[in-house]
Amino acid sequence: MNCKHALAAGLALVAACIAPAANAQASGYPSQPIKLVIGWTAGGATDILARQLAAHMARQLDQSVVVDNRPGAVGTIAQGEVSRAKPDGYTLTLATNSTYAIAPHLIKSLPYGPGALAPVSLVGVSPLILTVKTGLDVQGVKGLLDMARQQPGHLNYASGGNGSTSHMASELFKDLTRTSITHIPYKGGGPATLAVAAGEVDVGFVDIGVAMPLIRAGRLKAVAVSGSSRSPLLPQVPTVEEAGVPRFESATKFALFAPAGTPAVIIERLHEAVRSAQKNDELKDKLRQQGIELVASSPAELGRDATEGLAKWGSLVAERKLSLE
Template sequence: MVGASPGGGTDILARMLAEKFAPDFKQSVVVENRPGASNTIAAELTARAAPDGTTLLLATNTGQAIAPHLLKLKFDPLKDLVPVGLVAVMPNVLVVPATAPYRNVKELLAAMVEKPGSFKYASSGIGSTQHIAGEAFTLITNTKAIHIPYKGSSQAHVDVISGEVSMMFDSTSSAMSQIRAGKFRPLAVTAEKRSQELPDVPTLAEQGVRGADVTTWYGMYVTAGTPKPVVDRLVAELNKVLKLPDVQARIRGLGGDVGALSVEQFAEMNRQEYERFGKLVKDANIKPEGQ
């Protein structure tokens, strides 16, 4: 189960894992995209599935740590889903259309100050890491930009490339293909350090904007109540796949780091992220659209 549309970062990783899982499980592994509601539609379907280990969720911190503070969910992501493992951590990157006139954050901010309220930023949905990064950026820089949510990054890319939307704080896993194709111009990495795949792109902090660091992590979950031997087998399989050289190379090529936590450490990380983003949503007064 994938809570985003085809072509985005979550979808790319899910299809890579499905291809690797199939031979070991001796059956096909189908990726089902259920975009919308900040990735929580797919999460709820997984939470309500039979607890037999045949329904897996590839989730991000959008659905697991942010959306629960913005949406009224019919399930508890911390109780109704069991962690299998951390797959990857990707920095987010501030991108603008390749045709945009600004070459760095300073020039972008100058334009935003000159024309307040005329800028739009895209995200893969309300409560996504792209949304949170955009809100943090405008809050810290005392600028204004209109949030335009989509059902997935790939849908948002069309309007960013055309210039219909001014910018996006996308994950590198989604944005790298457009950056390499010369359709996006990356202005800054929203992480503590530069991305190995984008060594010439400075961080926001390097350009004077501190406190807007947001990364996207991807983790695998299974329905709560799944027998422990089944969960253990899934954990072992995921760990095996993540050690494959071609899988590690693919994740690095997307600008990320391969998950290197035990399942217990990942569960604790999820809990801490849930609390951290809950505070951020409250402090920044971020609300669902229309409220």
């Protein structure tokens, strides 16, 4: 999908959230279990957040919310399934920005068109941690860059797969630092993290929740945080920008979507349930230990955020000539 069409898709997400209420559909909602489809495997950050969110929403809505893992194709298989579902609020997706902001630039034939989903709310954000294997003799980002520049193409980096946020963060890092580091894609963030910890790969932007036990055990070295601020889990570790790479910022964003055409009254009911979860201190603390910060937004704000993400990552994909096909 080219940048123009990708941006149109993002703008369509904003428009989709104002679908008119259909009283016949919305009356008594929800009256049956809700399916929450995610495009990633069990045990990863998206799965952890989805299950915690589903449990809280179930209590708020007085109806069960069942997580359904449909991994593959940067989450677009799951997103395609939800886009084709009846717009009645009973099939939702918790997607990451790698699916709704990055994949449209990498996959030419998506299984859905622009405006296929209606935004409900941003749910959470999680930074990545720039890590290196313990056997790599570098100190901080400067040491890593010195080595990369002295031996172009010698170092390699692990990602959770082509088009993943870890892949894009790494390519952004290479672009801003003008370094050559070879990409080694894995099938998920967990395997990528373990590959760096095992010394199979030199470097990796990895999920903080997966990496923390390995960092504490001395099996991984944390070099920098990918987000705009330091992580409370690693307060001594600087951000990539603080470490000397201006304009670098990247994080995994998690957002809830429904099929386009879902009545506005149902969107609002779902949004209220998410907002309740985001105000729950116990849930916030539990997810913070996994490196996930709960964040709030209106449906329209999520639509604008998706559009901005499409523009940011579209520019990088074009400049780096990246593709999945």
